[in-house]
Amino acid sequence: MSFIPGFEPLSEPSGPALWFIFNEQKLLIVNRDGHEDLPQTSDLKTPSLMTMYQQYIGSLNGKPCYAAEVNGTDPIPAAFVFRGIRSLFGRFEDEAVLVAGLANQLIVWNRNHRYCGKCGHPTENKKDERARVCLDCGLVNYPRLSPAVIMAVLKGEQILLARSQRMPAKFYSVLAGFVEPGETLEQCVQREVREETGIEVDHIRYFGSQPWPFPDSLMVAFIADYAGGTITIDGSEILDAGWFSAGSLPAIPPKISIARRLIDWFMETKG
Numbered sequence: 001m002s003f004i005p006g007f008e009p010l011s012e013p014s015g016p017a018l019w020f021i022f023n024e025q026k027l028l029i030v031n032r033d034g035h036e037d038l039p040q041t042s043d044l045k046t047p048s049l050m051t052m053y054q055q056y057i058g059s060l061n062g063k064p065c066y067a068a069e070v071n072g073t074d075p076i077p078a079a080f081v082f083r084g085i086r087s088l089f090g091r092f093e094d095e096a097v098l099v100a101g102l103a104n105q106l107i108v109w110n111r112n113h114r115y116c117g118k119c120g121h122p123t124e125n126k127k128d129e130r131a132r133v134c135l136d137c138g139l140v141n142y143p144r145l146s147p148a149v150i151m152a153v154l155k156g157e158q159i160l161l162a163r164s165q166r167m168p169a170k171f172y173s174v175l176a177g178f179v180e181p182g183e184t185l186e187q188c189v190q191r192e193v194r195e196e197t198g199i200e201v202d203h204i205r206y207f208g209s210q211p212w213p214f215p216d217s218l219m220v221a222f223i224a225d226y227a228g229g230t231i232t233i234d235g236s237e238i239l240d241a242g243w244f245s246a247g248s249l250p251a252i253p254p255k256i257s258i259a260r261r262l263i264d265w266f267m268e269t270k271g
């Protein structure tokens with residue numbers, strides 16, 4: 001599966017359009033012959049499904065993708081049901097779930113930027129790029145992205161993993177945190193590891209990145225080496241942390257996240 005973001009519909013789509021329709025962050029799913037799927041245009045030809053807002057967001061395997069919002073008080077036809085996006089991981093293609101996250105992100109962004117933050121006048125979608133422009137003062141707003149770092153900290157043949165209060169179940173994962181204004185990505189790596197575990201790191205090198213639209217992150221992943229300190233946790237944000245070898249890992253996050261890619265890389269190189 002391959003998603004190509006865009007703000008103008010494809011001139012020659014290679015398949016039927018896919019619709020990511022939301023109400024209150026829940027995605028509309030159609031039950032087609034006993035299995036749940038994303039609605040296509042042909043599923044939506046029903047007068048009781050009126051979208052309040054719709055926007056082209058890109059293409060998935062050549063199929064045009066639209067984000068739309070419906071009024072929660074309107075009845076939905078019997079074949080449809082609303083689902084939380086994250087509940088679709090493992091049931092739908094991973095990339096389709098990430099596109100659903102992006103669709104939700106753009107709908108929320110549009111809704112929150114209908115008026116100019118500078119002068120208060122209405123805004124509209126800009127014609128030549130994904131942005132909203134003020135009809136009065138011309139101020140342009142782009143979708144917000146919140147950069148975050150995520151890092152595998154290595155000490156010899158061991159990796160630093162922690163169980164966070166945010167994490168579901170009993171997963172242990174690599175540390176992560178949001179970048180603050182005025183900070184480089186490398187400084188953020190050092191600060192987050194220090195704040196969450198009391199450990200100092202150096203030799204910070206880039207690993208990869210992943211858009212993570214829950215709600216608007218760009219995860220930038222690094223590998224770093226232990227440079228000093230002993231593990232000290234606050235017990236509120238981080239519940240437990242430790243050094244683990246490839247042969248004795250605790251429960252780790254599912255395949256879709258870049259956190260898991262970092263841990264898989266560790267297992268391949270140190271296992």
Ligand SMILES: [Zn+2]
Nearest residue numbers: 116119134137
């Ligand atoms: Zn304005």
